[in-house]
Amino acid sequence: MSRGTVNQVTLIGNVGQDPEPRSTPNGTQIVNLNLATDDSYKDRQTGQMVPQTDWHRVVLIGKVAEVAGQYVRKGQKLYVQGKLKTRKYQKDGIERFTTEIVVDMQGTMEMLGDSSGQARQSQAEPKQQARQPQQQSQPTSADNGAPPDDDFPF
Numbered sequence: 001m002s003r004g005t006v007n008q009v010t011l012i013g014n015v016g017q018d019p020e021p022r023s024t025p026n027g028t029q030i031v032n033l034n035l036a037t038d039d040s041y042k043d044r045q046t047g048q049m050v051p052q053t054d055w056h057r058v059v060l061i062g063k064v065a066e067v068a069g070q071y072v073r074k075g076q077k078l079y080v081q082g083k084l085k086t087r088k089y090q091k092d093g094i095e096r097f098t099t100e101i102v103v104d105m106q107g108t109m110e111m112l113g114d115s116s117g118q119a120r121q122s123q124a125e126p127k128q129q130a131r132q133p134q135q136q137s138q139p140t141s142a143d144n145g146a147p148p149d150d151d152f153p154f
Contacts, residue, residue, distance in 0.1 A: 009083065011080050012037070015035060015036075015077075016074065020032070031065040033060070033068070037053070038053050059085075060104075071111060080101060080107070082104070082107035083106075086100075
């Protein structure tokens with residue numbers, strides 16, 4: 001078997017419902033949530049773009065679950081990076097399978113903003129002061145008013 005395999009999933013999507021944190025008997029925090037990603041395709045008959053939403057089951061484990069349980073809310077945009085896992089379970093005597101993105105201590109979860117697109121700020125963090133614009137020096141005759149090379153916005 002090759003050691004050069006990769007199992008990594010990266011998603012940016014919107015949270016479908018408020019997460020419900022829970023704990024395992026040994027105290028590990030777990031949060032399950034659904035993440036919606038949007039795509040579109042062109043309908044062959046009408047030529048119109050048709051929106052399509054895919055729902056992904058995400059399981060957050062450990063410290064990342066604690067953060068999600070405290071700060072993540074329905075409609076918020078999240079970036080998650082984890083592993084794709086398929087597990088088997090029994091329901092009503094029937095064997096079933098589910099596939100999830102598992103984000104543990106090797107994965108990543110970042111809150112990109114709430115449903116209005118504005119980034120949230122933790123109450124524990126101090127508010128950032130507004131930036132003061134820097135004084136621009138007057139151009140000299142040598143540079144003819146052209147901005148220096150290091151001021152390009154890229």
